[in-house]
Amino acid sequence: MHKGKGMTFVGDSRIKQYKKAKLNRDYSEFPGKTESFWPDFLLKEWMTGAVFLVAFLCLTVAHPAPLERVADASDTGYTPLPDWYFLFLYQILKYTYASGPFNTFGAIILPGIAFGALLLAPWLDRGPERKWYKRPVASGLMLTAFAIIFYTTWESAAYHDWKKQEAQGAIAFTNLDKKDPTYEKIIKSNCTSCHGGELTGGAGPNLVKANLQPATVEAFVTHGNGAMPSFKDTLTKDQIKEVAKFVANLHETDESGKELKK
Known part of the structure; x- marks a missing residue:
């Protein structure tokens, strides 16, 4: 010492x-x-x-x-309704190619690809740049994902029958x-x-x-x-x-x- x-x-x-x-x-x-x-x-x-x-x-x-x-x-x-942070997935399942005969794709495959890409991001994007505007691919994918999540969450909340939801759970x-x-x-x-x-x-x-x-x-x-x-x-x-x-x-x-x- x-x-x-x-x-x-x-x-x-x-x-x-x-x-x-x-x-x-x-x-x-x-x-x-x-x-x-x-x-x-x-x-x-x-x-x-x-x-x-x-x-x-x-x-x-x-x-x-x-x-x-x-x-x-x-x-x-x-009619069950998920919490607000899963409303975008709930809305996606209402679309034609994510519901009905394509329900497996909308409920498992599509979210699996999205979350899998998020987990693999450190290996998929290994560029040395730290500024977001110098990483167009990673930044573009992030902004696109954010826009999709924001829009589908808003659409699910805006067009849901909240009065019926409240009444059925009362x-x-x-x-x-x-x-x-x-x-x-x-x-x-x-x-x-x-x-x-x-x-x-x-x-x-x-x-x-x-x-x-x-x-x-x-x-x-x-x-x-x-x-x-x-x-x-x-x-x-x-x-x-x-x-x-x-x-x-x-x-x-x-x-x-x-x-x-x-």
């Missing part, structure tokens, strides 16, 4: 100590312009991290994450009893694919808010109505009456289970 000059570390005893003049002078030659790692520098890092963490926690308390109703695999009418409190034999044996396998697992709407209308009479429900189930098919060949008359009674008894409640006034 040399006083005021720090310590000399040798990683392997077989390697001779470097005796030539240092390319960079020792930091101890710059008094007042450097600081020790412990505790000065590390304390500043901790303080910065603590301020950020407290600010982030306050933000989550002031604006909590929006919650939707419990996921229901039987609700085929529900938490609804009802007196629906999923343990009821009528629900388990009849409604679950025949009605939830269109009206949702909570019967609050999906591809079909909301049966809780409809305030239907038993006779009306029985007529709809027996003869069909619009896009709704007839179930007279699927269900017996007694089963149809059970469904009619069950649906007619549905109503909205508050969180405590008290019926809301219609």
Whole structure:
């Protein structure tokens, strides 16, 4: 050890100590312009991290994450929507050559090529230039990718039915009893694919808010109505009456289970 000059570390005893003049002078030659790692520098890092963490926690308390109703695999009418940073992929899947029979290309191959090129960028672009305008190929590809992502994200957000999205995910409190034999044996396998697992709407209308009479429900189930098919060949008359009674008894409640006034 040399006083005021720090310590000399040798990683392997077989390697001779470097005796030539240092390319960079020792930091101890710059008094007042450097600081020790412990505790000065590390304390500043901790303080910065603590301020950020407290600010982030306050933000989550002031604006909590929006919650939707419990996921229901039987609700085929529900339209899922990814977070904003994946909206561009969601939009790309709507185009002709990235959907339908080309869905594999749009969902796997195309994003795989894009992200693979991003990972291989250090090997694909090995030019020595540091300024972006002197690297036209790399800069051009980056700007093109940014433009595509920006446009598809904007198009997805601008033309999406946000009111329908909010309505289908809203938490609804009802007196629906999923343990009821009528629900388990009849409604679950025949009605939830269109009206949702909570019967609050999906591809079909909301049966809780409809305030239907038993006779009306029985007529709809027996003869069909619009896009709704007839179930007279699927269900017996007694089963149809059970469904009619069950649906007619549905109503909205508050969180405590008290019926809301219609």
